[in-house]
Amino acid sequence: MHIKPLTHNDSGRFAGEVTGIDLTGHLTADQIADIEAGMDEYAVLVFHDQRFDDDGQLRFSRRFGELEAALGGEMAKPEDRRLKLELADISNLDRDNRMRTADDKVRLNALGNRLWHSDASFRAIPAKYSLLSARVVPGRGGNTEFADMRAAYDALDSGTKAEIEDLITEHSNAYSREVIGFPREDYGVHNQDKLRPVRHRLVRTHPVTGRKSLYLSAHIGTIVGWPVPEARAFIRDLTEHATQRQFVHAHVWRPWDLVIWDNRTTMHRARRYDDLTDVRDMRRTTIRGDSLTAPQQQAA
Ligand code: OGA
Ligand code: MN
Numbered sequence: 001m002h003i004k005p006l007t008h009n010d011s012g013r014f015a016g017e018v019t020g021i022d023l024t025g026h027l028t029a030d031q032i033a034d035i036e037a038g039m040d041e042y043a044v045l046v047f048h049d050q051r052f053d054d055d056g057q058l059r060f061s062r063r064f065g066e067l068e069a070a071l072g073g074e075m076a077k078p079e080d081r082r083l084k085l086e087l088a089d090i091s092n093l094d095r096d097n098r099m100r101t102a103d104d105k106v107r108l109n110a111l112g113n114r115l116w117h118s119d120a121s122f123r124a125i126p127a128k129y130s131l132l133s134a135r136v137v138p139g140r141g142g143n144t145e146f147a148d149m150r151a152a153y154d155a156l157d158s159g160t161k162a163e164i165e166d167l168i169t170e171h172s173n174a175y176s177r178e179v180i181g182f183p184r185e186d187y188g189v190h191n192q193d194k195l196r197p198v199r200h201r202l203v204r205t206h207p208v209t210g211r212k213s214l215y216l217s218a219h220i221g222t223i224v225g226w227p228v229p230e231a232r233a234f235i236r237d238l239t240e241h242a243t244q245r246q247f248v249h250a251h252v253w254r255p256w257d258l259v260i261w262d263n264r265t266t267m268h269r270a271r272r273y274d275d276l277t278d279v280r281d282m283r284r285t286t287i288r289g290d291s292l293t294a295p296q297q298q299a300a
Contacts, residue, residue, distance in 0.1 A: 001031065003038050006046070007249045011151035015249040016042035023050045023060050023258060032063045035260075039129065040208050043262045044146045046251060050258040052133050054087055054283065057258075061131050061285035068120060068127060068286040071173060072109065075191050080106060083283060090132065090282035092275040102276060112176050113270040115218035116147065116243055118263045119286055122173040122219045124198040124296050127263045129287040136281040137253040141273030144251045144259070146266050149213035152242035153203065156214075161203075164214075168224040168294050169235070170197040175221035197221060200293040204264055213265045214242055215293065242267065253282075264289070 003016040016038060021031065038045050052060070061067060070088035073081050082097070083089045092100050092107060100107040120127035132144070153161070174195040177187045188195050202223070204215045216239050223231035250271075251259055261268060273280060 001034055001038075003042065003045070005042070006044075009148060009151040009246050011148070011154045013042055014148040014151065014247075015044040015046065015146060015251075017046045017048075019048075021047070023047060024052055024056050027060075027063065036064070039260060039262055040206070043148060043150070043265045044249065044251075045260045047258045047260075048254060049256050050133070051256050052258065054084065057131065057133050057283060057285055058084075058086060061287065064129055064131075065287040065290075068123075068288050070284070070286070071120070071122075071194065072106070074194065075188060076106065086285060088284035088286065090270075090280075090284050091136075092280055099276060099279065107275070108180075109177065109182075112173075112180055112218065114272070115176055115179060116216070116239055116267045116269045117176065117218040118215065118267050119284075120263065121171045121200065121215070121217035122195075122198060124292055125289050126171075126198075126200065126293065127286045128289045129260050129262055130284055131258060131260045131287075132282050132284045134253045134255055134257045134259075134282050136279045137255055138273040138275075138278035138280045140278070141271060142253065142280050143271040144253070144268055145271060146249050146251065146261060146268045147243045148247045148249075149216065149242060149265050149267060150206075150211050151247050152244075153212050153214045155247075156241070164202050164238075167202040168199050169202050169215075169220045169231075170199055170222050170224065171217060171219040172197040172221055173219055176218040178221075179218060199224065199296055204293055206265060211265070214238060215264070216242055216267055239267075 001021040002019050005013040006015040067086045069085045073085045082095045119130045220235050222228045
């Protein structure tokens, strides 16, 4: 297995292209450890020509830990669901593999992926890796962009670093949906338990490398102890800082790419494509993290 760096910034390498390994075949513990070591350094790894079917993707993903159920799948009615619960459906297709129409609720909800985010940051124990497999890619558009939150942290001035060191943020999927215009009152009325805000540190330390990173996400609604408008304005400033071009790598998809990213140290977003006329079928598995990042509030 060989890793070619795709970008560099002042903090080091970010995003690597991996060759010389077939992820659909049997992999030894050493090979998995090599991938994990690559993830620790690059935070995003791109593998081409990995012809996964769903079961193969699930099997490979489980080598990195326990899988999460997809929130979209959990919130969707069973009859609207196209894939198994452990596969997040990152496509514009319905259960009958027809393109979703303009006003389809599932389509509109998925547009939240266009905001910079970290997967499942709305869970008290947030996600570790995400693995996204491209089965069908559109003719134009639909890139995924990744931002290096280690480099973004490193580039802050020392005053800002001191100020944010112990800040705690609140994340909920309801906040990111509010940003794209879903009215607070009717988003997820039947799923209030899944939308209750959870708390996270704004600055996280990677358990293996010890590197600090900014833990930002579109799901952040406030900072504990701050007035909401002030918190949101500050989070917006930090997000703007963290997503400057020198911290970003854009992935241009080919069919059968598999991209793995570390949600603890990166943010990502989907870019636009013509989803009413062009098919994009991607499937994501998500590895559960192993700990809280901050104490949770006692239920009232
Ligand atoms: C995801 C996601 C972005 C994209 O799968 O978690 O945000 O480009 N995808 O589809
Ligand atoms: Mn995502």
